Amino acid sequence: MKISSLWGYLGAGLALLVLLLVPPLADNHYITAVFVSVLLFFILAALFDFMLGYLNIFNFGMGGFMALGAYTSGLLTHHFGISPWIGLLAGGCSTLLLGLFAGVITLRLRGIYIGLTTLFLAEFVLFALSNLREYTRGAAGLQVSTFPDLFGISFGRGDPLSLYYLLFVICVVIYASLHFLVRSRVGLVFKAIRDDQLGTSVLGFNVVRYKLLNFAVASFFTGVVGAFYGNYIGILVPTTQEFGISRTTEILTIAYVGGRGTLWGSLLGAFALIGLQEGFRVIDEWRLVLYGAFLVFVLMVFPQGLAGAVKQLAGWVEARFTGSAQQEDPEQKASTGPAQDGPEVTPKLPDRKVP
Amino acid sequence: MPDVVLQIEDLQKSFGGLRAVDHVSFDVEGGQLLGLIGPNGAGKTTIFNMISGIYRTDAGRILFDQTDITNHHPTQIAKLGVARTFQVPRTFNHMTVEENLMVPVVRLRLTDAEASNRVAATLNAIGLYDMRHRNASELSGGERQLLQFARAMMTQPKLMILDEPFAGASPAIIDVIIERTHDMAKSGVACLVISHDVVSLPKVCEHVIVLTEGSVLTQGRIEDVREDARVIEAYLGT
Numbered sequence: 001m002k003i004s005s006l007w008g009y010l011g012a013g014l015a016l017l018v019l020l021l022v023p024p025l026a027d028n029h030y031i032t033a034v035f036v037s038v039l040l041f042f043i044l045a046a047l048f049d050f051m052l053g054y055l056n057i058f059n060f061g062m063g064g065f066m067a068l069g070a071y072t073s074g075l076l077t078h079h080f081g082i083s084p085w086i087g088l089l090a091g092g093c094s095t096l097l098l099g100l101f102a103g104v105i106t107l108r109l110r111g112i113y114i115g116l117t118t119l120f121l122a123e124f125v126l127f128a129l130s131n132l133r134e135y136t137r138g139a140a141g142l143q144v145s146t147f148p149d150l151f152g153i154s155f156g157r158g159d160p161l162s163l164y165y166l167l168f169v170i171c172v173v174i175y176a177s178l179h180f181l182v183r184s185r186v187g188l189v190f191k192a193i194r195d196d197q198l199g200t201s202v203l204g205f206n207v208v209r210y211k212l213l214n215f216a217v218a219s220f221f222t223g224v225v226g227a228f229y230g231n232y233i234g235i236l237v238p239t240t241q242e243f244g245i246s247r248t249t250e251i252l253t254i255a256y257v258g259g260r261g262t263l264w265g266s267l268l269g270a271f272a273l274i275g276l277q278e279g280f281r282v283i284d285e286w287r288l289v290l291y292g293a294f295l296v297f298v299l300m301v302f303p304q305g306l307a308g309a310v311k312q313l314a315g316w317v318e319a320r321f322t323g324s325a326q327q328e329d330p331e332q333k334a335s336t337g338p339a340q341d342g343p344e345v346t347p348k349l350p351d352r353k354v355p
Numbered sequence: 356m357p358d359v360v361l362q363i364e365d366l367q368k369s370f371g372g373l374r375a376v377d378h379v380s381f382d383v384e385g386g387q388l389l390g391l392i393g394p395n396g397a398g399k400t401t402i403f404n405m406i407s408g409i410y411r412t413d414a415g416r417i418l419f420d421q422t423d424i425t426n427h428h429p430t431q432i433a434k435l436g437v438a439r440t441f442q443v444p445r446t447f448n449h450m451t452v453e454e455n456l457m458v459p460v461v462r463l464r465l466t467d468a469e470a471s472n473r474v475a476a477t478l479n480a481i482g483l484y485d486m487r488h489r490n491a492s493e494l495s496g497g498e499r500q501l502l503q504f505a506r507a508m509m510t511q512p513k514l515m516i517l518d519e520p521f522a523g524a525s526p527a528i529i530d531v532i533i534e535r536t537h538d539m540a541k542s543g544v545a546c547l548v549i550s551h552d553v554v555s556l557p558k559v560c561e562h563v564i565v566l567t568e569g570s571v572l573t574q575g576r577i578e579d580v581r582e583d584a585r586v587i588e589a590y591l592g593t
Contacts, residue, residue, distance in 0.1 A: 185461040192447045192458045199445035199503075202407055203459045203510055204433035 007314040015267060023164050032160045034278050036167060036232065038270045043171045043225055045254035045266035047218045050178050053261030054190040055214045058115035061102070063247035064122020065219055067238060069095045069226025071129055071136060074144040074236050079135070084147045084231050088170075091227025092220040098125070099219025100212065107211040110197075119245065129238035142236040163232055170228055174221045178263055181217065190214060257298050259305025268306040272298075358385045360514050360545040361406070366415035368401055368569075375401045377569035379415075383514065383545045388536065390556050390577065391549045393566035394590055399549045400442065402566075403516050406547075407439045408432040420513065434462075438512035442519040442549075444499035446506070448492035452483055455491055455502055459509040473509070481505045481531055497524035504532055514545045521552040533558050565589070 019039070023032045044062065051057040059065070072094040073087030082090070098121070106117040129136050136142055147155035147166070155162045181187050192200040193207050201207050230236050240246060258269025276294055280287035302309040361383040368376040376398040383389050391399045404410040406417055408429040417425045424432050447455050456477055460470040478484040481501050486494065491502060504520055517536070521529045529552075536546055536559055550556040556563070557577050564574040567589040573580060580586055 185457075188450075188454060188458055189461055191450055191454075195447035195449050196445045198409070198429070199441075199447065200458070201429045202409075202433050202439055203506070204430055204462050206430050 007310075007317070011310070012264075019168060023161060029160055032164050034274065036160070036164050038267075038274050039164070039167050039171050040225065040229060041251065041254050041274060042267045042270035043174055044222065044251045045258060045269055046175060046178060046263045047222055047225075048251050049255045049258070049260060049263055049266055050182070051214060051218050052255065053263075054182055054187065054194055055211055056111070056194050057107070057211060057215060058111065059118045059215070059218070060115040060245065060248055061118035061120075061122030061125075062222060062251050063240075063243040063245065064118075064125040065095045065098060065222040066226035066229060066247070067122075067129060067236075067243035068098055068125050069223030070144075070230030070236055070243075071142070071238075072223070073227035074142050074230045075135060077145050078142060084145060084227075085150070087231070088224055088227045091230075092224040095223025095226065096216055096220040099216050099222075102219075103212040103215040107208050107215065119248075122244070122248075126238045126240065126243055136236075136238065139237060139239075144230045144234055144236060146234075147231055157232075157234060167228060167232075170224065174224070175263065177217070177221070182263065186210070186213070253295065257295060257305055259302075259307025262305070262307040265305050265307030268310070272306060359383070360385045360387075360420060361547070362416075362418040363402070363406075364416040364418070366402065366405060366417065367413045368398070368405060368410060369413055374569050376405070379566070379569070379571055381564055381571065381574070383547055385513070385545050386540050386543045387562070388540050388546045388548065388560045390560035390563035391547060391566065392551075392556065392563050393572070396568070397566040397589075398569040399566055400518055401569075403439065403518050403547075403549065406432075406516060407437060433510065436511075436513035437516065438507035438510045438514070439516040440500070440503045440507050440518055440520055442522055444496065444503045446491040446494070446499045446502050449490065451488050451490060452494070452502060453478070453487040455506055456509055459506055463511070477505050477509060480535060482527075495525075496522075497528040500524050501528050501531060504535070508535065508539065512544060514547070515539060516547045518549050519551065520548065521550055521555045529555050 019035070023035045026032070044066070048059065048062055051059050069091030073084055073091040076082040076087050076090055077084050102118055102121050106114045109117065130138050132138070133140070146157055147163075149155065153162055155166060157163070182190065189200065189205055189210055192203075193205070193210055197207055236242075254269035254273055255266055256269070257273060258267065259265030272294075273291070276291055277287060280290055283290070298306065302312075304311075359382045363379060363381050366376050366379045367374070375396075379398070379402060381389075391402065393399055401410060405412050406419075406424075408424070408427050408431070411426050415425070416423060419432070419435055419437060422435065424435065424437075447458065450458075453474060456474045457470065460473060463470075463473075465473065475484065475487075478487050481504070483498065483501065483505070486498070491499060494502060500520060500523060504517070507515060507517075515536075520532050520536075524532065533555065536548070540546055546559075548556065548559055550559075561576060562574065563577050563580055565572040565580055565583075565586050572585055572589055573583055
């Protein structure tokens, strides 16, 4: 086994241990709330990365998609008494439909046009939620009921640990699905489209269909997370701070600081940025200055994000132990921007080998 | 008589006031190796882009295997069996050489073992097996030409259109491309080749079509065309 793979397993194991054990051992509502934030931002950033890092789809409307998921679940419970458990799926389905609609009208476009269109759609959702007061109660806020007990476990807001573990399960399911997709043949086509859309098209792949698949999957899961979030916070208000561009910017920042095109880098980004914010509360507003400086530092020193830094470290260790230089990870290189032409060397054709 | 794979009928294309392709017609038969030559701006790549669906035609028809593919989407045309390469290689630069060749295999719905074997065999056939784990962006321009050529081969096409396949390639790589092109032709694949390489092109094609200012100037055996005063004038402007 390669040492870098070993590092990967060790890192994943450590992350799981920390996520599973720290909140119950700390037995502190504040610590649990911080871990809920970490998981929420991790999975939202991973979903953002799934679109941006693997297909160059800039979804600037993540906040609005979350809002639709949250409100779908909340409204179904509030007006029709439908269980929030079903609301989780319903939230996902409503954002899936929004995602499909957004996809059909935007995914033939590229770059900033997709970003702008998704942002406008998200703003439309927020305006609609604000103005449909008789249903959503607008700025007065919509009360969202708690998850009913399941298998004898209480998921009320007085049991934050149960809600945390519920979110943990949701995150595991979503992350495993994304991981499976990007490692599959479909993921290979995603990466080909990211590298060269026309080059993939002339190989016979329907680029728009693959983009739509990616966008639909990400939209569905964003809705599920939104539905959970609504139940977690208990009251929904369609503000831009909660579900607008500022929320999307937070998600985007965590995805970039974590490392584009990795998925798992988002967990590092979430721990680092939320940890920084919470850990430096003692210095009040100065922590925001520190936060900004940290962002600039990471993106200047580690343009491939914290995941890139970890991979560099793993490569260095592997080189020390095996005496061989680590091969650069193509997915990581992709995260830094457009391709650089390789060195013009005289090729030496190797002897033919039987594979 | 061999089957005609590609029929170009009275093809026309203008960009603003410039007529890039002007009433061009020709046929390509299965297993034929046909060159498309002409000075810069003659319309060669424009014709390729219309065949592969990247450009829409203004008029005329393109028939592939008796099917009208005029103005079809590049994806549909590729699915019918038309593969192409580009003058500037369009490799997937953030993926490894092996992954570049795995991409077309996705559409063939092979098992993992079959896919791996096919990719390995192709890598051996083009001499890039030892570089399979390298990032495509780390390859030289010639190696990338070879890689996109192999990627097009992997789609198992009936028609291969090669746009300047020897551009930036070393003699060793050019020899591999020529050898593999002949192999494909022997198996019945029609190949249409644009090249400015007067040394390498005759090693691939016996017949060429000469284009100038968007029109067919002449066509025939490469040795005859070379001596044609009109061709010399088109190239040298004398």
